[in-house]
Every structure is written in structure tokens, then in C-alpha cells.
Amino acid sequence: MKIGLIKEGKIPADKRVSFTPDQLAALAEKYAGQLSFFVESSQVRCFTDLEYQEAGIEVVYDISFCDLLMGIKEVPIEQLIENKTYLFFSHTIKKQSHNRKLLQAILEKNISLIDYELLKDQQGNRTVAFGRWAGIVGAYNGLWTYGQKSGLFDLKRAFECFDREEIKRELRKVQLPPIKIVVTGTGRVAKGVKEVLDEVGIRSVQQKDFLVQYFDEPVYTVLSGSDYNRRKTDGGFDKEEFYNSPDKYESHFLKYTEVSDILIAAAYWDHRAPKLFQLEDLRSEDFSLSVIADITCDINGSVPTTLRVSTIADPVFDIDRDTFTELPAFGKQTSISVMAIDNLPTELPRDASDEFGSQLTTHFIPELLQEKSSVLEKATITKDGDLTIEFIYLKDYVDERENFEKDDEEY
Incomplete structure (x- = not known):
């Protein structure tokens, strides 16, 4: 052959x-x-x-x-x-x-x-599958986006790095205030995300502590589907039922948007399943997300702010919290910066x-x-x-x- x-x-x-x-x-x-x-x-x-x-x-x-x-x-x-x-x-x-x-x-x-x-x-x-590499590059790009928006640090773009070792060296530059990062998903992609966050030295905490405690250091938490989806009738969760009939469930993810600064979306999404939040939620004063790294990259999918796919050449666009329209990257300090590249692993090919x-x-x-x-x-x-x-x-x-x-x- x-x-x-x-x-x-x-x-x-x-x-x-x-x-x-x-x-x-x-x-x-x-x-x-x-x-x-x-x-x-x-x-x-x-x-x-x-x-x-x-x-x-x-x-x-x-x-x-x-x-x-x-x-x-x-x-x-x-x-x-x-x-x-x-x-x-x-x-x-x-x-x-x-x-x-x-x-x-x-x-x-x-x-x-x-x-x-x-x-x-x-x-x-x-x-x-390339899932682990999507997670690694997606998390790196999420941190790069936060660094660009906050002005606290400046990383090389992932595609400018020769290999994974150079990515590791770049990550030493990351200096974060006591922010909170929420990660959705527990599969290959999310494991790649966790790999990067751990390398930076960001502490992983339980969901309950993440929601109610103040930390004097940056922390992150990883959510499975049961942590932010509940059955409409009684608030319960059954994994098999959720996979077979996700339309029977609703999201209760908003409590995480109220305390988080960065969302890294790494969970597979079924088009019948609920979205994490609605665009209208962006207008709330309690909606605290500033940066969204949408590795899932579903247009009109689980992350409503992903209005379109971004590219390696032009990786970020902003969403206006009042009009839900697209703005240039980092156009407003109050807008939400979205990284939604759909071929992330090719940045570390x-x-x-x-x-x-x-x-x-x-x-x-x-x-x-x-x-x-x-x-x-x-x-x-x-x-x-x-x-x-x-x-x-x-x-x-x-x-x-x-x-x-x-x-x-x-x-």
C-alpha cells in the first residue's frame, strides 16, 4: 500500500x-x-x-x-x-x-x-485527536489576551514560539493579580488548559470555595457539565439523561460569571444543550468576565459572545456589553475581549x-x-x-x- x-x-x-x-x-x-x-x-x-x-x-x-x-x-x-x-x-x-x-x-x-x-x-x-494541544494553546492565548488587555505582561504569540519548551519559558513572564479563572470541561482539551495554568503556578480550588471565598492569589476551578447544568423540573442532574436529552436542562452558570475574570471554555457542546449565559446577561453589573477564551469555538453556541471565528493573524475581538456588537480588540476597558481561534493546535504544529x-x-x-x-x-x-x-x-x-x-x- x-x-x-x-x-x-x-x-x-x-x-x-x-x-x-x-x-x-x-x-x-x-x-x-x-x-x-x-x-x-x-x-x-x-x-x-x-x-x-x-x-x-x-x-x-x-x-x-x-x-x-x-x-x-x-x-x-x-x-x-x-x-x-x-x-x-x-x-x-x-x-x-x-x-x-x-x-x-x-x-x-x-x-x-x-x-x-x-x-x-x-x-x-x-x-x-489534537485536543490537548488545543487546550494548551487556548489557555496560553487566554493569558496573552489578559496580558494585552491589562498591560501587566507581554507574551510572544504562540505561533511565534518554536515549540512547547519556548511556550514554557514565555509563561514565566505571567504576573497575575488575585483574579479567578473558570474552566469548563474535563476532557483532553481541558486537561491541556490545566497543564498551562498549573505551569504558571495558578492554584486550583474547589467550585464551592471559588464561588464564596476571596483569595489573595490567582486561582482557577474546573467545571464538569453537572456543575453548571440542572434539570428544568427539579434541579437535578443525570449524566446519561443529559447526554441523550440535553434540552431537558438549563444553565446555572451565571453564578460563576459574577466572580470570574477569565472564562476558558473547553467543554464539548451539543446544539440542543443550554448556553452558558445569554447576551442580555452582559448588561448586568454582576457580570464580571473580562476575557473569554472560547476553545470550543461554536458560532452561536455555548458561549454567546462568540459571534464569529477569530484567526491566528487577528486573534481577538471585543463585545460591547450594552449593544452586544463587535468592537476592535481592547477597544474599551469595559468590553469583553474574546479569543475564538478555531485551529489552535496549528500554532504549535x-x-x-x-x-x-x-x-x-x-x-x-x-x-x-x-x-x-x-x-x-x-x-x-x-x-x-x-x-x-x-x-x-x-x-x-x-x-x-x-x-x-x-x-x-x-x-
């Missing part, structure tokens, strides 16, 4: 890659005679063509001879090669409207599409790619070598010009009989 790493075509181009040069060299040696690897030449990839060549991997300008084509972000329709197998984050399984035409084209071109997001173990847990490639080496490559893999079958959205059984529910979406606006990243 010939495996090709494609050049990212989506604009702006993502710098991440599925495997590092060293990882491909190791795989080529281990699976000699079974798998061969090729890299499509790219000027933007975080690892240069020369680095791959020095590792003994052939760099080509035409990748169409490969059997499996691996990328990161969605492949532009005009760059899809018919009758091939692709593996990338397609952002189609939740019927994201902006990628409907992509899935239509994939079917028309008889492409087999495997999605990273669907690679799972026997317990249903995802085996490959070498580290993120290295960890991602390790996950693929462990969990994906062995499945690829099996004569029949249930893991790959369940992760395959299209095959032989049609939707697979697992994803037949996308038929109305493909046929344009439904209109969905939900958007999710690959974290």
Missing part, C-alpha cells in the same frame, strides 16, 4: 501533518514490503521537504499514484482525486452546512472517506503533529494492516460512491433536504 501525505489546500493552510519525518522513517523500516510512504511537496508544512528527504522519505509533486491520501483539514473540492481513499477531518458528521458540497463531491468522485474523528477503541473512546503521529502509529497503522478492521469500517463515511450504513442518516443532508449550521473542530 502506498500512503501519501498531501499538501494542505484549505486557506489559510494548516501547518500540521499526520506524521513527522522521523515517524515516517520508522514506519517505513518496520513495515517494509507492506507500506511505503510519500510526501507531497509543501512550502507551508511545519516540517520542510528537506527534513523528510533527509529522513529517507521521497517528496513528490504528484501524489495521485498513492492508494491512501492523508491530510489534516478538509480537502478543497477541486483538489479531490477520484477513486481514492482519503483520511482527514471532514467536519461533516454533524451535518455542518458549510461542508455539504464537500461530501456531495466525495460521493460523486467515488472516494472512500475515513474521518480521524471517528477512529475509536472498543470502548468508544477516540484514539487520535511540530509538537502537535508529533503527538498526533504517535497516536496514529499506535492505533491506526495496525488497523490498516488487518484484512478486515471493524475500527476502520466504523470510521468510514463513504465507500463505493455511497454513504456507509453507519452514516446513512446523512442522506437528507447530502440531498439538501435539511439545513444545519452547527460547526465543530477536531479537538
Whole structure:
């Protein structure tokens, strides 16, 4: 089997890659005679063509001879090669409207599409993801935003740092007053956030203490869904019911907005679930949030101030508390500054790619070598010009009989 790493075509181009040069060299040696690897030449990839060549991997300008084509972000329709197998984050399984035409084209071109997001173990847990790096960069950017707004410290932008070690060195510059930071989520992303906050020396405290106590140092607390969602009928919480029927619940997150200075949103959100707060809540004198780092980056999602996605080049916009309209970043001291970059891991692409490639080496490559893999079958959205059984529910979406606006990243 010939495996090709494609050049990212989506604009702006993502710098991440599925495997590092060293990882491909190791795989080529281990699976000699079974798998061969090729890299499509790219000027933007975080690892240069020369680095791959020095590792003994052939760099080509035409990748169409490969059997499996691996990328990161969605492949532009005009760059899809018919009758091939692709593996990338397609952002189609939740019927994201902006990628409907992509899935239509994939079917028309008889492409087999495997999605990273669907690679799972026997317990249903995802085996490959960039979540930790989204959390690391998202937390760093949240602190950078606070530093810019307060003028208390000045960090390099994350993308200007060569690697994770340089991020650690930059974090030594952070000097915070006794503020409170609230973090939503307990998964990979939130663990990445916690990693950064702990490095800075910010103390983690229990939710109850966070709400009622004064601290003479900066502190943070981490919330799970049960900490800020309650059943509408009796105020209770049942995890299974919440996941299956989140519309039966309401948010009671406002008590955290009354005592917090920074919100780092790192929890997956179902479009049926309640929002953390409403825009109207911003007008309250009790609403204390000054900076919001929305790693989830759902437009019109759990964080209503995320009116749009921001970019690495232009990472922050402000929201006026009275009119709810967008202002330039740090335009008013009283406005809320929002960081909502939707491709955070690409700010530390070498580290993120290295960890991602390790996950693929462990969990994906062995499945690829099996004569029949249930893991790959369940992760395959299209095959032989049609939707697979697992994803037949996308038929109305493909046929344009439904209109969905939900958007999710690959974290």
C-alpha cells in the first residue's frame, strides 16, 4: 500500500501533518514490503521537504499514484482525486452546512472517506485527536489576551514560539493579580488548559470555595457539565439523561460569571444543550468576565459572545456589553475581549503533529494492516460512491433536504 501525505489546500493552510519525518522513517523500516510512504511537496508544512528527504522519505509533486491520501483539514473540492481513499477531518458528521458540497463531491468522485474523528477503541473512546494541544494553546492565548488587555505582561504569540519548551519559558513572564479563572470541561482539551495554568503556578480550588471565598492569589476551578447544568423540573442532574436529552436542562452558570475574570471554555457542546449565559446577561453589573477564551469555538453556541471565528493573524475581538456588537480588540476597558481561534493546535504544529503521529502509529497503522478492521469500517463515511450504513442518516443532508449550521473542530 502506498500512503501519501498531501499538501494542505484549505486557506489559510494548516501547518500540521499526520506524521513527522522521523515517524515516517520508522514506519517505513518496520513495515517494509507492506507500506511505503510519500510526501507531497509543501512550502507551508511545519516540517520542510528537506527534513523528510533527509529522513529517507521521497517528496513528490504528484501524489495521485498513492492508494491512501492523508491530510489534516478538509480537502478543497477541486483538489479531490477520484477513486481514492482519503483520511482527514471532514467536519461533516454533524451535518455542518458549510461542508455539504464537500461530501456531495466525495460521493460523486467515488472516494472512500475515513474521518480521524471517528477512529475509536472498543470502548468508544477516540484514539487520535489534537485536543490537548488545543487546550494548551487556548489557555496560553487566554493569558496573552489578559496580558494585552491589562498591560501587566507581554507574551510572544504562540505561533511565534518554536515549540512547547519556548511556550514554557514565555509563561514565566505571567504576573497575575488575585483574579479567578473558570474552566469548563474535563476532557483532553481541558486537561491541556490545566497543564498551562498549573505551569504558571495558578492554584486550583474547589467550585464551592471559588464561588464564596476571596483569595489573595490567582486561582482557577474546573467545571464538569453537572456543575453548571440542572434539570428544568427539579434541579437535578443525570449524566446519561443529559447526554441523550440535553434540552431537558438549563444553565446555572451565571453564578460563576459574577466572580470570574477569565472564562476558558473547553467543554464539548451539543446544539440542543443550554448556553452558558445569554447576551442580555452582559448588561448586568454582576457580570464580571473580562476575557473569554472560547476553545470550543461554536458560532452561536455555548458561549454567546462568540459571534464569529477569530484567526491566528487577528486573534481577538471585543463585545460591547450594552449593544452586544463587535468592537476592535481592547477597544474599551469595559468590553469583553474574546479569543475564538478555531485551529489552535496549528500554532504549535511540530509538537502537535508529533503527538498526533504517535497516536496514529499506535492505533491506526495496525488497523490498516488487518484484512478486515471493524475500527476502520466504523470510521468510514463513504465507500463505493455511497454513504456507509453507519452514516446513512446523512442522506437528507447530502440531498439538501435539511439545513444545519452547527460547526465543530477536531479537538
